[in-house]
Amino acid sequence: MKAAKTLGQFIIEKQADFPFAKGELSRLLRDIAIAAKIVNREINKAGLVDILGEAGTTNIQGEGQKKLDVYANEQFIAALQSGGECCIVVSEENDEYIYIDSEISKNAKYIVAIDPLDGSSNIDVNVGVGTIFSIYRRKSTEGKATMVDVLQRGVEQIAAGYVVYGSSTMLVYTTGKGVNGFTLDPSIGEFCLSHPDMTVPKDGNIYSINEGYYAHFPDGIKKYIKYCQVEDDATHRPYTSRYTGSMVADIHRTLIKGGIFMYPITAQAPNGKLRLVYECNPIAFIVEQAGGKATNGYERILELEVKELHQRSAIIIGSTNMVNKAEEMLACFSPQITKRNFEGEVVIQ
Numbered sequence: 001m002k003a004a005k006t007l008g009q010f011i012i013e014k015q016a017d018f019p020f021a022k023g024e025l026s027r028l029l030r031d032i033a034i035a036a037k038i039v040n041r042e043i044n045k046a047g048l049v050d051i052l053g054e055a056g057t058t059n060i061q062g063e064g065q066k067k068l069d070v071y072a073n074e075q076f077i078a079a080l081q082s083g084g085e086c087c088i089v090v091s092e093e094n095d096e097y098i099y100i101d102s103e104i105s106k107n108a109k110y111i112v113a114i115d116p117l118d119g120s121s122n123i124d125v126n127v128g129v130g131t132i133f134s135i136y137r138r139k140s141t142e143g144k145a146t147m148v149d150v151l152q153r154g155v156e157q158i159a160a161g162y163v164v165y166g167s168s169t170m171l172v173y174t175t176g177k178g179v180n181g182f183t184l185d186p187s188i189g190e191f192c193l194s195h196p197d198m199t200v201p202k203d204g205n206i207y208s209i210n211e212g213y214y215a216h217f218p219d220g221i222k223k224y225i226k227y228c229q230v231e232d233d234a235t236h237r238p239y240t241s242r243y244t245g246s247m248v249a250d251i252h253r254t255l256i257k258g259g260i261f262m263y264p265i266t267a268q269a270p271n272g273k274l275r276l277v278y279e280c281n282p283i284a285f286i287v288e289q290a291g292g293k294a295t296n297g298y299e300r301i302l303e304l305e306v307k308e309l310h311q312r313s314a315i316i317i318g319s320t321n322m323v324n325k326a327e328e329m330l331a332c333f334s335p336q337i338t339k340r341n342f343e344g345e346v347v348i349q
């Protein structure tokens with residue numbers, strides 16, 4: 001049987017696609033994979049080690065941090081600090097960005113934005129969780145990298161990926177040349193190529209949204225949910241509903257089976273819940289690279305202006321034809337939400 005290609009072998013092989021590459025991005029992806037393995041080891045035995053439950057601290061979003069949020073955050077930051085290829089880390093769990101001021105990183109040109117543990121509400125109940133990462137090249141060339149280097153739009157991403165800690169552990173990433181998935185083989189401790197050239201079907205029959213907030217959704221979203229539930233054989237409706245509460249797990253399913261994942265604005269979250277820099281942008285890059293579509297209901301996620309580290313955005317993502325239909329419903333039934341300024345105030349067009 002042909003030995004599976006490891007992530008390291010694949011990255012080196014793909015480096016040939018980038019004639020001027022010096023291996024920095026390859027080493028950065030290696031560092032992220034190492035931290036993912038360490039986090040995976042703890043997740044796999046979570047009930048036996050003191051890693052479940054609350055950490056007793058809150059992050060800038062006012063969310064209670066789980067012990068595993070804090071642990072995963074420490075592991076990824078440590079790997080990025082010791083790897084030497086990253087000059088700034090932006091993390092969901094840190095109020096400000098972290099400037100890596102070490103000798104080994106003084107010439108580092110990459111910025112990494114990370115959601116160290118995605119799906120925190122599922123940690124204690126053994127439901128799939130994940131890690132999301134986004135990589136940018138610094139824009140400034142002189143001196144220390146600054147906020148200007150951090151607040152880049154999603155279209156500027158050099159690479160993005162996620163790790164899903166589920167029944168198996170997988171790392172899925174893109175460098176803008178398609179999407180590939182690697183499964184961790186615990187017997188050799190290596191991520192091995194298992195899902196080459198992942199593509200999201202143009203159509204699907206799964207919709208994914210937290211219907212508990214139905215009363216607070218824009219009319220266009222309510223109409224789309226009803227559309228998904230109507231009986232119509234010709235269009236394979238009613239669709240089935242799947243929502244795990246972990247964005248990474250819901251997106252991974254959508255990437256493989258097709259479908260649509262939605263976290264729209266609600267009355268409580270007028271800018272949406274999910275964060276643009278380390279959740280929406282990296283996931284949008286991956287899904288677009290797999291042939292899908294990602295919007296906030298009105299605009300392409302990757303073209304949204306980034307004004308704050310922990311800025312939130314609505315997201316509607318997945319199979320292109322399904323996202324188009326949802327956008328159609330919003331344009332028709334919720335036209336007034338065509339644009340909001342950053343303060344969240346409605347700007348009637």
Ligand SMILES: O=P(O)(O)OC[C@H]1O[C@](O)(COP(=O)(O)O)[C@@H](O)[C@@H]1O
Binds near residue numbers: 119247
């Ligand atoms: O419980 P809700 O409101 O449906 O939110 C679930 C969403 O929030 C998240 O848990 C937010 O991510 P974090 O766990 O990283 O904070 C997503 O993974 C998920 O899609």
Ligand SMILES: [Mg+2]
Binds near residue numbers: 115117279
């Ligand atoms: Mg998250």
Ligand SMILES: [Mg+2]
Binds near residue numbers: 092116117118120
């Ligand atoms: Mg998180």
